Amino acid sequence: MGVPDFEQIVDAHYAALYRFALSLARNEPAAADLTQQTFYLWASRGHQLRDAGKVKSWLFTTLYREFLGMHRKESRFPTAELDEETAELPENASSPADFIDGATAVAALQQIDPDYRAPLTLFYLEEFSYREIAAVLNIPAGTVMSRLSRGKGMLRKLLLEGQMDASRKIIPMEPPRTAEGGAS
Amino acid sequence: MTNKEVAFLLGASRPNGADANDPEFAEAIEQAAHNPALHTWVEQERRFDGAMARHLQAVPVPADLRSQILTGGRVSQPAPNLSLRRLWAIAAMLMAFAGLAVWYTGTPPGGTNEWEDQALATLNQLVAGKASFDAQSPDVADLQRWLHANNSPTVGVLPERLSRLASLGCKTISWDGRPLSIICFHGPAGELVHLAMTERAALANPPPEEPVYASRDGWNVVAWSRGRMAMMLATKAPVEQLHTLLAIAPAAVRIAAD
Numbered sequence: 001m002g003v004p005d006f007e008q009i010v011d012a013h014y015a016a017l018y019r020f021a022l023s024l025a026r027n028e029p030a031a032a033d034l035t036q037q038t039f040y041l042w043a044s045r046g047h048q049l050r051d052a053g054k055v056k057s058w059l060f061t062t063l064y065r066e067f068l069g070m071h072r073k074e075s076r077f078p079t080a081e082l083d084e085e086t087a088e089l090p091e092n093a094s095s096p097a098d099f100i101d102g103a104t105a106v107a108a109l110q111q112i113d114p115d116y117r118a119p120l121t122l123f124y125l126e127e128f129s130y131r132e133i134a135a136v137l138n139i140p141a142g143t144v145m146s147r148l149s150r151g152k153g154m155l156r157k158l159l160l161e162g163q164m165d166a167s168r169k170i171i172p173m174e175p176p177r178t179a180e181g182g183a184s
Numbered sequence: 185m186t187n188k189e190v191a192f193l194l195g196a197s198r199p200n201g202a203d204a205n206d207p208e209f210a211e212a213i214e215q216a217a218h219n220p221a222l223h224t225w226v227e228q229e230r231r232f233d234g235a236m237a238r239h240l241q242a243v244p245v246p247a248d249l250r251s252q253i254l255t256g257g258r259v260s261q262p263a264p265n266l267s268l269r270r271l272w273a274i275a276a277m278l279m280a281f282a283g284l285a286v287w288y289t290g291t292p293p294g295g296t297n298e299w300e301d302q303a304l305a306t307l308n309q310l311v312a313g314k315a316s317f318d319a320q321s322p323d324v325a326d327l328q329r330w331l332h333a334n335n336s337p338t339v340g341v342l343p344e345r346l347s348r349l350a351s352l353g354c355k356t357i358s359w360d361g362r363p364l365s366i367i368c369f370h371g372p373a374g375e376l377v378h379l380a381m382t383e384r385a386a387l388a389n390p391p392p393e394e395p396v397y398a399s400r401d402g403w404n405v406v407a408w409s410r411g412r413m414a415m416m417l418a419t420k421a422p423v424e425q426l427h428t429l430l431a432i433a434p435a436a437v438r439i440a441a442d
Contacts, residue, residue, distance in 0.1 A: 006254070007254060010250060010253050010254055011250070014245070014249060018249060019240060019245070022243060023240075025341075027325040027329055027340075028246065028332060029328055029338060029339070029340035029341075030325075030328075031340075032249055032340060033340030033341050033411075034340075034341075035253065036249075036252060039253045100235060102243070105236055105240065106239065106240065109236075109240070123196075123198065123233075124199075124236050124241070125237075125240060126199070126200050126237055126241070129202070129203055130196040130203075144196065145192060145195070146192075149192055149195045152195060152233075155236070
């Protein structure tokens with residue numbers, strides 16, 4: 001099967017890519033930039049890809065690498081080892097599923113460290129299995145499982161404690177000037 | 185498998201059931217079906233996952249994003265019929281042109297950098313308390329959103345070290361009928377650092393992509409273009425601070441839309 005044309009690829013993936021980018025970059029202009037940059041790279045190099053089945057993975061992997069290029073990190077989170085934890089079931093009885101709305105859910109997700117946020121976002125976008133997430137993020141499949149487990153725990157805790165929007169504030173002073181000489 | 189191990193595995197299976205037939209999960213699914221505590225746990229997990237998935241998949245996408253991608257993408261498509269020799273000739277011409285642009289912008293004759301003059305005049309007024317911010321926030325992402333919402337020029341991805349600074353506020357002005365945005369930051373050494381942005385296409389002589397440093401009217405400035413935006417960073421601090429702030433160039437730029 002041949003690779004679809006550029007417009008078909010954009011239509012199939014741009015919305016999910018934008019949502020993934022928004023989750024990583026946490027602001028709309030940067031997410032739009034990342035999405036456009038990913039398709040720009042596709043337009044520049046994507047013709048080298050012969051397998052249509054790998055287009056989606058190529059796009060998400062490229063976007064994630066572009067994001068990492070923006071935010072090179074000095075330390076990585078340790079992987080949680082199953083053996084180090086108790087044999088009890090993780091707490092999920094107090095489910096925030098009933099009261100969260102879209103804005104709250106997205107705000108909570110965006111507060112989580114990128115190491116956990118990236119696999120969680122791909123998981124919730126339902127674009128990828130945990131094995132595919134491992135390939136996109138270039139981490140072992142077991143690490144994906146671990147980060148999904150711990151990430152969900154963090155997400156649930158944030159939602160239950162209502163810690164979102166604690167420090168977010170913007171103070172409009174006056175409407176933007178549009179007339180010439182508006183600097184004074 | 186312990187209950188914990190089953191939960192660990194099933195927590196990684198997608199909420200839409202797409203992994204139901206994955207053999208990796210078969211044993212865990214079977215075990216959960218015969219264990220009431222696990223069964224309840226899985227149901228709770230599915231409800232939570234399902235709610236998160238619905239919300240995340242409903243995040244709105246900018247209305248013009250698709251058209252911007254398509255426009256930029258098509259423009260950026262490689263031209264397959266160009267010979268290698270011709271491509272090299274074009275590349276050499278572009279490099280020569282870029283060199284000229286660096287030279288020209290680095291030694292501007294009077295009046296060629298009017299937008300920078302306008303931005304510096306506004307900065308003088310801001311620091312003297314004769315002008316006020318349009319919006320204030322310590323988080324530059326808030327200011328970027330505000331500028332974006334008010335149709336004022338803003339770059340999506342800031343140079344990394346700049347994006348780590350605490351912001352004070354932003355101001356939008358108009359010079360020659362064109363919008364210009366300014367974001368002010370607390371610099372790492374205590375001095376203020378200011379980023380001015382305007383549309384590159386609006387400039388007859390935009391700065392080149394390679395940053396050009398200069399000293400003007402008591403300010404140390406560096407100007408460069410990236411994507412569709414022309415930018416200038418200005419500070420009263422030593423020029424080394426500008427070098428430090430631009431040490432890591434922005435990796436993701438809106439090249440495709442330009």
